[in-house]
Amino acid sequence: MEVKKVAVVTGGNKGIGFAIVKGLCEKFNGNVYLTARSITNGNNAVIKLKQLGLNPIFHQLDVCDENSINTFRDYIKYTEGGVDVLINNAGIYADKLEIPIGDQAEKTINENYYSILNVCNALFPILRSNAQVINLSSSAGHLARIPSINMQAKFRDPLLTVDKLSRCMNEYVEDCKNNRYIEKGWGSSPYVVSKVGVSALSILQQNELDKETEKRNIFVNFVHPGYVDTDMTNHQGVMTIEEGAQSSIYLALGNHGLRGQYVWFNCKVVDWYGPTTPPKA
Numbered sequence: 690m691e692v693k694k695v696a697v698v699t700g701g702n703k704g705i706g707f708a709i710v711k712g713l714c715e716k717f718n719g720n721v722y723l724t725a726r727s728i729t730n731g732n733n734a735v736i737k738l739k740q741l742g743l744n745p746i747f748h749q750l751d752v753c754d755e756n757s758i759n760t761f762r763d764y765i766k767y768t769e770g771g772v773d774v775l776i777n778n779a780g781i782y783a784d785k786l787e788i789p790i791g792d793q794a795e796k797t798i799n800e801n802y803y804s805i806l807n808v809c810n811a812l813f814p815i816l817r818s819n820a821q822v823i824n825l826s827s828s829a830g831h832l833a834r835i836p837s838i839n840m841q842a843k844f845r846d847p848l849l850t851v852d853k854l855s856r857c858m859n860e861y862v863e864d865c866k867n868n869r870y871i872e873k874g875w876g877s878s879p880y881v882v883s884k885v886g887v888s889a890l891s892i893l894q895q896n897e898l899d900k901e902t903e904k905r906n907i908f909v910n911f912v913h914p915g916y917v918d919t920d921m922t923n924h925q926g927v928m929t930i931e932e933g934a935q936s937s938i939y940l941a942l943g944n945h946g947l948r949g950q951y952v953w954f955n956c957k958v959v960d961w962y963g964p965t966t967p968p969k970a
């Protein structure tokens with residue numbers, strides 16, 4: 690019997706994640722899991738897609754909750770046997786919240802960086818051969834968005850590891866709590882640092898997977914989806930959610946050969962280490 694392929698999208702109840710699920714239901718040959726932290730919002734999103742004749746499967750997944758991650762991992766492992774596409778879309782923008790910068794930084798690094806690291810640590814062991822992993826970064830996740838050249842150098846270090854990167858993210862949170870983030874050269878945005886962390890993590894994950902003895906031929910890439918009309922942008926974004934989903938769907942469907950690359954909304958590769966970014970939409 691042929692094994693059915695499996696795609697998983699985090700934060701699928703609305704925005705870009707919802708459009709990624711929709712696009713995968715239309716184009717991906719396999720089961721598509723719409724996951725969300727809220728059971729009600731997740732089920733409502735599934736109902737909307739069913740009304741369009743599509744057939745996603747809902748499972749609860751809060752990417753910041755270890756129990757929820759492990760429950761989901763166990764469910765997928767025993768019902769499906771593995772994962773072929775993992776799209777780490779869930780994320781937050783807390784820069785404008787009226788809380789101290791140290792709290793903003795802690796919340797943002799936790800929700801945007803550690804969430805992806807923890808979901809990947811749980812699901813990577815059950816990725817099948819030729820799996821595609823797509824991490825939602827941002828134009829804000831370009832290395833040049835970190836103002837200090839010395840600070841940038843930490844991310845360029847060829848000896849950087851995931852552990853060192855996580856320590857770097859923790860150091861950033863501490864620097865915010867101690868009000869030293871500007872003098873240390875991090876810049877003023879927790880969102881930027883969290884997404885630079887996601888970008889760097891994606892490159893390191895690809896390097897690590899390339900070295901595994903099992904040789905599963907897994908692809909990890911990270912995207913800037915565009916400036917998209919969602920709750921996150923207070924609907925100021927100029928692109929539709931379907932347009933914002935395109936780069937992730939392109940990567941998920943394979944046939945691109947890209948590994949550890951920064952992929953723009955138009956599916957073109959951008960140099961993460963380069964001096965500038967192309968327009969964000």
Ligand SMILES: NC(=O)c1ccc[n+]([C@@H]2O[C@H](COP(=O)([O-])OP(=O)(O)OC[C@H]3O[C@@H](n4cnc5c(N)ncnc54)[C@H](OP(=O)(O)O)[C@@H]3O)[C@@H](O)[C@H]2O)c1
Pocket residue numbers: 699700701702703704705706725726727730750751752753754778779780781800804825826827828913914915916917918919920921922926
């Ligand atoms: N919109 C843009 O222009 C833009 C540009 C660059 C990058 N991005 C990135 O694209 C991704 C999607 O953004 P969006 O604009 O679609 O944002 P959005 O409309 O605010 O949707 C974010 C999604 O993430 C979910 N989420 C947040 N924390 C979660 C958690 N702990 N567990 C599970 N789900 C969680 C939200 O669930 P709830 O409904 O429960 O809150 C929601 O489903 C984000 O990673 C964002 O940083 C967006």
